[in-house]
Amino acid sequence: MTLAGFEPIGDHATHTLILGSFPGVASLAAAQYYAHPRNQFWRLVGAAIGEPLHELAYDDRLTRLLAHGIGxxxxxxxxxxxxxxxxxxxxxxxxxxxxxxxxxxALRRVCFNGKTSGRFAPVIGAAGYATRVLPSSSAANAMLSFDQKLRLWRDLLTHDDTDQTRVR
Structure with a gap:
């Protein structure tokens, strides 16, 4: 059975886009990006931008994310x-x-949530965007602790340089 993903979240002021690979079972069921409770995405991004996103309702999370120019x-x-x-x-x-x-x-930077989505970095980079491959927020990525992931997510989401960097 073929599964369909979600529409992009963003607007005219979106300067940074975070690309995952494809929604998981919990996300598809909830029709929400990163809906699995063990996925660290909302905690990571929230800590990186100084917002308690994981404590908010989904629509409020999206509103706050967009307010920071992130799609x-x-x-x-x-x-x-x-x-x-x-x-x-x-x-x-x-x-x-x-x-x-x-x-x-206004898009200038595309960050990839993990190595699977990061395979598309050369394609996006060739289109003129700065690219970053971040460690996956998935609970299945247990190679790094939350704090180790956060240091990388915070650094890459808050700096606006244009070179291409891969994070492993």
């Missing part, structure tokens, strides 16, 4: 997958990144 999307528009692991993704179709220039005119 969300995924690299994949659709795929087949059993469960939530990126390694189980099959028959994937990427999103149409050609729309970035018109949909997000």
């Amino acid at each position: 969300l999307w995924d690299v994949l528009a659709a795929c087949e997958r059993e469960g939530s692991l990126d390694s189980a993704i099959r028959h994937a179709s990427p999103n149409d990144f050609a729309v970035l220039h018109t949909r997000f005119p």
Whole structure:
């Protein structure tokens, strides 16, 4: 069965876009980005921008994220997958990144939430955007502690340089 992803979250003032790979089972069921309670995304981004996002209702999280010029999307528009692991993704179709220039005119930087989505960094970089591959916020990524992830997320979300950097 083919699964469909979400529409991008962002507006004309979005200067930083965070791209995940594809929503997990909990996110698809809730129709919300990063809905699994063990995913550290909302805690990481919230701490990086100084907002308690994980304590807010979903719509309020999005409002605060947009107020900081940060948008969300995924690299994949659709795929087949059993469960939530990126390694189980099959028959994937990427999103149409050609729309970035018109949909997000202020966009300067694209951050990738993990290595799977980070495979698209060269494509996005070739379109003229600064790119960053952040450590995955997924609970399945236990190689780094929350504090180690936070140091990298905070550094990369709050600095506005233009070189391309990969984080492992």
